[in-house]
Amino acid sequence: MTLSRIFxxxxxxQTMGKGPLFWTAFAVVLAIxxxxxxxxxxxxxxxxxxFLNWTFMALGLSIIWGYGGSLSFGQTAFFGxxxxxxxxxTINFGTAYxxxxxxxxxxxxxxxxxAAILGYFLFFGRISGIFLGIVTLSVTLALExxxxxxxxxQWTVGSARLNGFNGMSGMPPLTLPWFGGDIxxxxxxxxxxLVLGLLVIIYLGLRILVNSKFGNVLVAVRENPERAEMLGYxxxxxxxxxxxxxxxxxxxxxxxxxxxGQYITPSSMGITSAALPIIWVAVGGRSDITAxxxxxxxxxxxxxxxxIYGSQYALVVMGLLLxxxxxxxxxxxxxxxxxxxxxxxxxxxGSA
Amino acid sequence: xDFVTTLVSSAYQFGDAFAFLVxxxxxxxxxxxxxxxxxxxxxxxxxxxxxxxxxxxxxGLPLPxxxxxxxxxxxxxxxxxxxxxxxxxxxxxxxxxxxxxxVSLIASQGTLILFGPTMRGVGTPLGxxxxxxxxxxxxxxxxxxxxxxxxLLLYLVFNKTRFGVLARATIxxxxxxxxxxxxxxRIxxxxxxxxxxxxxxxxxxxxxxxxxxxxxxxxxxxxxxxxxxxxxxxxxxxxxxAAVLLAVVKAxxxxxxxxxxxxxxxxxxxxxxxxxLPKGVTGFILKGRx
Numbered sequence: 001m002t003l004s005r006i007f008x009x010x011x012x013x014q015t016m017g018k019g020p021l022f023w024t025a026f027a028v029v030l031a032i033x034x035x036x037x038x039x040x041x042x043x044x045x046x047x048x049x050x051f052l053n054w055t056f057m058a059l060g061l062s063i064i065w066g067y068g069g070s071l072s073f074g075q076t077a078f079f080g081x082x083x084x085x086x087x088x089x090t091i092n093f094g095t096a097y098x099x100x101x102x103x104x105x106x107x108x109x110x111x112x113x114x115a116a117i118l119g120y121f122l123f124f125g126r127i128s129g130i131f132l133g134i135v136t137l138s139v140t141l142a143l144e145x146x147x148x149x150x151x152x153x154q155w156t157v158g159s160a161r162l163n164g165f166n167g168m169s170g171m172p173p174l175t176l177p178w179f180g181g182d183i184x185x186x187x188x189x190x191x192x193x194l195v196l197g198l199l200v201i202i203y204l205g206l207r208i209l210v211n212s213k214f215g216n217v218l219v220a221v222r223e224n225p226e227r228a229e230m231l232g233y234x235x236x237x238x239x240x241x242x243x244x245x246x247x248x249x250x251x252x253x254x255x256x257x258x259x260x261g262q263y264i265t266p267s268s269m270g271i272t273s274a275a276l277p278i279i280w281v282a283v284g285g286r287s288d289i290t291a292x293x294x295x296x297x298x299x300x301x302x303x304x305x306x307x308i309y310g311s312q313y314a315l316v317v318m319g320l321l322l323x324x325x326x327x328x329x330x331x332x333x334x335x336x337x338x339x340x341x342x343x344x345x346x347x348x349x350g351s352a
Numbered sequence: 353x354d355f356v357t358t359l360v361s362s363a364y365q366f367g368d369a370f371a372f373l374v375x376x377x378x379x380x381x382x383x384x385x386x387x388x389x390x391x392x393x394x395x396x397x398x399x400x401x402x403x404x405x406x407x408x409x410x411x412g413l414p415l416p417x418x419x420x421x422x423x424x425x426x427x428x429x430x431x432x433x434x435x436x437x438x439x440x441x442x443x444x445x446x447x448x449x450x451x452x453x454x455v456s457l458i459a460s461q462g463t464l465i466l467f468g469p470t471m472r473g474v475g476t477p478l479g480x481x482x483x484x485x486x487x488x489x490x491x492x493x494x495x496x497x498x499x500x501x502x503x504l505l506l507y508l509v510f511n512k513t514r515f516g517v518l519a520r521a522t523i524x525x526x527x528x529x530x531x532x533x534x535x536x537x538r539i540x541x542x543x544x545x546x547x548x549x550x551x552x553x554x555x556x557x558x559x560x561x562x563x564x565x566x567x568x569x570x571x572x573x574x575x576x577x578x579x580x581x582x583x584x585x586x587x588x589x590x591x592x593x594a595a596v597l598l599a600v601v602k603a604x605x606x607x608x609x610x611x612x613x614x615x616x617x618x619x620x621x622x623x624x625x626x627x628x629l630p631k632g633v634t635g636f637i638l639k640g641r642x
Contacts, residue, residue, distance in 0.1 A: 071446050118623075125627040130390045133449055134577045135622065141574045142619045149612055271570055272460075275453055282450060312461040319457030326451040327440055 010204060012211025014067065014219055016288045016338045021345065033196055037189045046187030051300050052195045053257045058280050058296040059206060059289055060249030066286030067210055068242035069222030070128065074118070074136035075250040075277045077143050080269035081114050082107040082251030083258035084147070084162070087171040090259075092158035095175035096182060104174065104255045111251030112244050119243040123236045128225070140274050147266035167265030174259040187260055195256060202249070206289050209245075218242050250277075272315065276303075279322045285335020295334040361486055365607055368492050369614075370599035371499035374591070375558070376572040377579035378502055379551035381591040384580055386523050386543045388445055389438060392452040394551055394576055395569025396459035401426040401552025402559040402568060403463065409474045419556035423549045430548020434541050442540070456569075463566040471564040491560065498557055502550065503592055509546075510587075519543055578618050582625045584634030593633045597621075 011018040017026075037045045057075050064072045089103035118139060122132055151164025162168055174185045174194075185191040209215050220228040221235045228235050258264045267273060284295015299321070306314035329336050380394045391397070401422040408418035433455060441448035478490035510516035521529040522539040530536045554572065562568055579598060583590030601621050606614035629636050 071449065121623045121627050127626050130384075130388075130445055130449060131581055131626065133446070134390060134581055135626065138574050138577050138581075138619055138622065141570070142615055145574075145615060146612060271567075271573075272457070275457055278450065278453065310465075312464045315461040316458050316465070319454040319461070322454030322457070323437060323451050326447045326454070327437065330444070330447060 009211065010207045012207075012215075014210040014215050014288075015207050016290050016335070016342065030200065034193075037192055042188045045189050045192045049187055049192050049195050049260055051297055051304075052192075052199055053253055053260055054277075054280070054300060055199055055253075055293055055296050056202060056256070057250040057253035057277050058284070058292055059202065060246035060253075061277050061281045062246075062286055062289050062292040063206065063210070063218075063242050063249070064246035065281065066288065066292065067215060067218050067222065068239055068246075069225075070123075070239055070243065071130075071133045072136045072243065072246070073133050073274050073278065074115075074140050075246070076269045076274045077136070077140040078111040078115055078247040078250035079254035079257070080143060080147065080264070080266070082111040082254035083264040083268065084168065085110045086255040086258045087168045087264055088157045088160045090171045091160035095172045095184075096177075098177035100172070100175035100259075101177070104252075104259070107255040108248050108251040111254065112248040115244045115247030116240070119240045119247075123239045123243065126236070137271070137274065140269055141271060144266045144269040144271075147269070165266060167263060167267075169263045171258060171262055173262060174256075185259075191260065198252075198256075202252075203289065203293060210289065214238070214241065275322075276318070279318050281332075283321055283325050283333055285332025285338070287331070288335050288338070291332055291335040291338055295332060298334070357486060360488075362603070362607070364488055364492070365603040366599055367496040369603040369606070370595055371492075371495040372572075373575055373579045373595040373598055373602070374499040374503060375495070375554040376576040377583070377591055377595065378506065378587065379547040379549075379554065380576045381580050381583060381587045382506065382550060383544055383547035385587050385590070386519060386547075387442070387540060389442070389448045389544075390445075390452075390580075391438075391544075391547065392449055392573075393433070393456040393459060395567075395571075395573040396456045396463075397426050397430060397548045397551035397569070398555035398558075398572050399460065399463065399566060399569040400429060401555030402562070402564065403467070403471070403555075404552070405556035405559045406471065406473055406564060415474065415477060415560070419553065419559075422556035422559075423553040426552025426555070427545045427549030430551075431541050431545040433548075434544035438544060439537070439540065460566045460569070467566070469565065473562065473564040474560050476560045495557060498553075502553070503588070507588055515539075515542070574615065575618065578622045581622050582633060584629075586634040586638075589637045590634035593637075597633070 007023075057079055061072070061075050064070055064075075085107035086103050089106055090100060093099050093103070095103065118136075121127075122135060127135060147162065148165045150162035151166070153161070155162040155164070160168065160171075172184075173187075174191065176183045176185065176194075183190065185194060210218070217228065217233050217238050218241075220231070221233070221238055225235050228238075254264075257268075280296040280299045281292050283299050284293070285291030299318075303314050303318060306317055325333060331339075376398075379397065380391060383389055383391050383394075401419075403422075404425045405415075405418045405422035408421040409415060413421065433452075437451050437455060438448055441451055476489065476491050478494065480487045480489045482488075508516075510519060518529070518534050519539050519542075521532075522534055522536045526536050529539075555569075558572075562571070579591060579594050582598060583592075583594035598618055598621060601617045602614040605617040
């Protein structure tokens with residue numbers, strides 16, 4: 001009874017995929033992801049956490065851009081803010097007694113606060129469309145330039161040196177408090193399960209969110225801001241809400257990435273890095289979180305495979321991919337495939 | 353430092369900031385103001401102009417002619433990109449941002465593959481002069497003069513020529529213009545080409561003062577964005593006053609706290625401006641007239 005009620009909240013007009021068939025596929029994919037470390041080397045598993053780390057930022061962009069209709073180029077800014085915050089906090093206070101987890105939460109909160117302040121000026125100034133993109137990109141670039149010039153010894157926060165263009169390193173990895181001693185999560189199987197668990201929780205949580213009243217109003221704002229306003233919604237609050245949630249997810253990515261690699265550089269915010277989440281989400285299909293998630297993982301692995309030939313070649317391919325997606329499949333490749341698949345099954349079964 | 357030196361130095365810094373803002377933004381502003389498209393490949397157009405200028409100098413052309421060649425070449429590249437990509441996206445301005453970003457990635461990484469991480473540039477010509485104990489570069493004065501000349505030229509082209517009249521007609525009422533026999537597609541291509549050529553000019557004229565790297569365009573784009581956002585849609589009553597305003601902010605903060613403070617000051621100025629004047633200086637000046 002309660003289980004079916006929960007399932008009902010996971011499905012709705014704002015997400016693709018419903019019914020037993022979809023959830024069976026979901027369970028199969030999850031089972032494969034859970035079983036993967038049993039068949040692989042711990043080192044490889046640790047490396048592949050890299051892909052999962054980025055998905056949160058992509059999901060956040062899907063909320064801001066795909067559902068809310070505000071094209072933001074600021075995701076990597078929030079990523080960087082959270083990454084640096086995690087580094088500064090853990091270098092100064094360590095990760096014992098659960099302080100590592102507190103540092104992650106603080107890092108996300110700082111990124112969200114930054115987004116709330118920036119978003120206040122943007123959305124309450126009724127900036128939308130192109131200008132929102134330009135201003136968020138300018139903020140991201142300014143932040144990158146600011147961090148890149150912090151090379152001197154005067155740029156320290158407590159005992160953490162910001163280290164300019166070379167980036168900050170040496171922060172401890174994520175540590176969970178546990179009975180009988182802390183668990184230090186180096187890039188290995190343990191961290192893999194933690195990040196995978198977070199991803200499943202956030203994916204399902206976002207499904208509930210976008211199908212809730214909040215999500216429906218957000219989509220209404222995207223479809224027609226004036227109409228949503230005439231219906232009595234303060235669209236600025238909904239846009240700001242979506243922006244802050246998306247930024248917090250980017251912050252989670254940033255904190256996880258920094259603790260995973262024990263490393264963060266200003267160029268992780270730069271113009272090239274800022275383009276990448278846009279590409280993952282656009283290619284996947286921005287207005288559906290499942291398409292975004294699948295697209296992000298596919299494009300990331302493709303990018304990673306191409307960097308064997310040199311990252312500049314991989315970036316040229318990414319640029320081509322973006323241009324082609326925009327021109328040929330504006331809804332996103334994965335989303336189009338999903339729609340196609342859905343209509344095939346519906347025709348076969350003759351039901352929805 | 354006596355009074356005259358301080359005055360000259362402040363004016364010089366203001367002029368330098370003004371020239372940089374105007375020249376960074378003019379290409380972007382023409383394309384945005386006339387077509388509503390933000391061209392994220394703007395920085396790469398600037399880079400293209402700079403590279404072409406350096407190539408032309410290496411072939412033996414004198415610098416002014418080389419800059420002209422760089423600008424012309426960039427304009428042609430711009431027209432090709434308009435034909436291939438931007439043309440299909442006029443009804444979807446957000447998608448045109450994305451597509452031009454894709455173009456920008458391809459261009460900057462392609463340049464990296466073709467010409468390597470850095471290229472030998474050309475030296476800054478013309479030398480310098482002294483006021484009091486401070487030394488100033490003549491070439492910076494040329495940049496300031498160019499900025500003003502570009503603004504004047506744009507005014508003349510869009511207000512006094514047949515092309516300008518047709519272009520403004522196309523912007524205001526595309527269907528009416530095309531019903532009256534204007535080839536609107538050609539106008540769009542030419543306007544985009546002019547914007548790209550202006551970016552190429554900026555690249556060419558700044559090439560002697562910069563290191564030639566494939567990402568050199570990013571030095572300009574933040575300033576370009578900021579100026580266009582503060583200015584709003586119109587090049588003359590928007591971009592020019594916005595550049596004056598921002599140049600004051602940038603020059604004073606830069607001389608007080610350094611380059612970075614200048615840039616952050618610009619950004620804060622933008623965020624405050626859009627909160628107060630969502631349509632930029634253009635909207636403020638045209639208030640009550642539209």
